[in-house]
Amino acid sequence: xxxxxxxxxxxxxxxxxxxxxxxxxxxxxxxxxxxxxxxxxxxxxxxxxxxxxxxxxxxxxxxxxxxxxxxxxxxxxxxxxxxxxxxxxxxxxxxxxxxxxxxxxxxxxxxxxxxxxxxxxxxxxxxxxxxxxxxxxxxxxxxxxxxxxxxxxxxxxxxxxxxxxxxxxxxxxxxxxxxxxxxxxxxxxxxxxxxxxxxxxxxxxxxxxxxxxxxxxxxxxxxxxxxxxxxxxxxxxxxxxx
Amino acid sequence: xxxxxxxxxxxxxxxxxxxxxxxxxxxxxxxxxxxxxxxxxxxxxxxxxxxxxxxxxxxxxxxxxxxxxxxxxxxxxxxxxxxxxxxxxxxxxxxxxxxxxxxxxxxxxxxxxxxxxxxxxxxxxxxxxxxxxxxxxxxxxxxxxxxxxxxxxxxxxxxxxxxxxxxxxxxxxxxxxxxxxxxxxxxxxxxxxxxxxxxxxxxxxxxxxxxxxxxxxxxxxxxxxxxxxxxxxxxxxxxxxxxxxxxxxxxxx
Numbered sequence: 001x002x003x004x005x006x007x008x009x010x011x012x013x014x015x016x017x018x019x020x021x022x023x024x025x026x027x028x029x030x031x032x033x034x035x036x037x038x039x040x041x042x043x044x045x046x047x048x049x050x051x052x053x054x055x056x057x058x059x060x061x062x063x064x065x066x067x068x069x070x071x072x073x074x075x076x077x078x079x080x081x082x083x084x085x086x087x088x089x090x091x092x093x094x095x096x097x098x099x100x101x102x103x104x105x106x107x108x109x110x111x112x113x114x115x116x117x118x119x120x121x122x123x124x125x126x127x128x129x130x131x132x133x134x135x136x137x138x139x140x141x142x143x144x145x146x147x148x149x150x151x152x153x154x155x156x157x158x159x160x161x162x163x164x165x166x167x168x169x170x171x172x173x174x175x176x177x178x179x180x181x182x183x184x185x186x187x188x189x190x191x192x193x194x195x196x197x198x199x200x201x202x203x204x205x206x207x208x209x210x211x212x213x214x215x216x217x218x219x220x221x222x223x224x225x226x227x228x229x230x231x232x233x234x235x236x237x238x239x240x241x242x
Numbered sequence: 243x244x245x246x247x248x249x250x251x252x253x254x255x256x257x258x259x260x261x262x263x264x265x266x267x268x269x270x271x272x273x274x275x276x277x278x279x280x281x282x283x284x285x286x287x288x289x290x291x292x293x294x295x296x297x298x299x300x301x302x303x304x305x306x307x308x309x310x311x312x313x314x315x316x317x318x319x320x321x322x323x324x325x326x327x328x329x330x331x332x333x334x335x336x337x338x339x340x341x342x343x344x345x346x347x348x349x350x351x352x353x354x355x356x357x358x359x360x361x362x363x364x365x366x367x368x369x370x371x372x373x374x375x376x377x378x379x380x381x382x383x384x385x386x387x388x389x390x391x392x393x394x395x396x397x398x399x400x401x402x403x404x405x406x407x408x409x410x411x412x413x414x415x416x417x418x419x420x421x422x423x424x425x426x427x428x429x430x431x432x433x434x435x436x437x438x439x440x441x442x443x444x445x446x447x448x449x450x451x452x453x454x455x456x457x458x459x460x461x462x463x464x465x466x467x468x469x470x471x472x473x474x475x476x477x478x479x480x481x482x483x484x485x486x487x488x489x490x491x492x493x494x495x
Contacts, residue, residue, distance in 0.1 A: 024314050028330050035448075052398060054394055054397070054398070076293070077398070077399060077400025079398070081395075081398035083394070083395065087389075087391035087394065087395035088394060089392065089395070089396075089410055089414075090414065091413050091414050091417070098410060099403070100396075100399065100410075101399030101401065104400075104401055104405050104409065104472075105399060105400025105401055105402075105405070106400065146395075149399060150398070150399070152399075153399055153400060163413075174439070228350055
């Protein structure tokens with residue numbers, strides 16, 4: 001019997017007086033891939049940011065591998081995070097971006113960290129860019145570096161906050177391909193995205209959010225072919241139109 | 243170029259009147275007396291430089307320490323920052339210099355401490371503290387200009403607060419705040435002239451002393467201004483070089 005990777009029970013979150021999350025219940029088993037979608041402002045990014053403590057929650061419980069997370073706890077380095085805006089460190093080379101965490105937080109030697117970094121650069125298919133600065137890469141390449149940077153911490157769980165939303169259309173697939181591969185390798189993933197093709201292909205569980213609530217969740221088959229709620233049907237018809 | 247213009251202006255001055263208005267002989271290095279005078283004036287340069295560099299170094303360290311609580315999420319920490327900045331930057335330099343030089347030793351003595359404050363350290367402390375309120379604001383603005391995503395990304399790869407500052411935020415912020423920090427340094431160099439009033443033997447003090455014996459304020463203070471001009475120009479060139487070296491090529495964050 002293993003604990004679920006993520007367990008959120010009745011999680012409330014406020015920004016001032018405004019309630020962004022209303023009683024979120026979400027369970028993610030190890031190895032499971034969950035895709036969260038919903039209109040902007042629905043709180044889907046906030047869910048992901050609460051999981052790795054970039055945001056605090058005001059009520060409810062969040063457990064990672066059975067362990068309750070608290071505000072005082074440090075942001076967990078075993079939870080990888082990929083941001084919409086990549087957030088690579090512009091003053092460092094690609095290789096330095098990748099080795100910073102392993103050297104400073106995990107205590108690896110520079111040599112070990114570089115071996116690890118090159119392994120993951122290989123995996124996201126840009127080993128030849130190691131010595132460039134991020135600003136010299138395309139958006140798709142930058143996002144793949146960001147994924148590799150997370151992987152270098154060898155996380156048990158990866159969170160993706162709209163990883164392709166800031167990309168030009170022709171670069172989306174190269175990032176999604178890397179993510180699909182990662183999913184096939186068995187990584188536990190929570191992905192906030194509007195890429196429904198990707199969702200259909202890799203998701204074990206679809207979650208639809210609106211106005212701070214989980215309106216609907218289920219398997220991709222049920223979710224796409226027979227959405228139960230009106231809000232979800234409307235949303236799907238809008239984003240699947242084009 | 244600027245030097246040349248000033249030089250030309252001085253030459254023009256020297257031509258007017260009957261040589262009574264401007265007397266080159268006072269600072270003419272070709273004559274024995276002129277050379278002695280010039281050497282005397284320039285001999286304050288070392289003290290001015292040492293004073294400025296020390297004060298700037300302390301100011302930049304204290305400024306950073308003061309800036310960090312100003313960036314905290316906690317109101318109490320931010321208040322510490324505000325009180326320091328508002329209080330220190332509202333004290334004019336000269337009264338603060340008097341307070342430190344004449345007043346602080348009395349406080350020390352009342353605690354039984356015999357710490358004499360000489361003119362040099364009095365000036366260093368005053369300049370550094372007075373300036374630190376401004377460098378603190380420069381740091382705060384520079385650090386705030388770095389997108390929040392940078393520190394979030396640093397945290398998600400396991401860096402703690404200090405590591406995030408040291409390896410991610412400050413290297414980027416420093417590049418941006420180098421020009422205003424250089425401004426502050428130039429400001430310190432110029433304000434160091436105030437140290438002359440508590441008797442420190444720096445450039446301005448030397449000029450004052452020479453004026454008393456030579457009765458030629460125009461020539462001597464003109465040379466004094468040229469001395470500061472040269473100092474500041476050297477700093478400017480150095481800063482330009484530093485800016486290039488620190489890589490102003492990466493524009494986008």
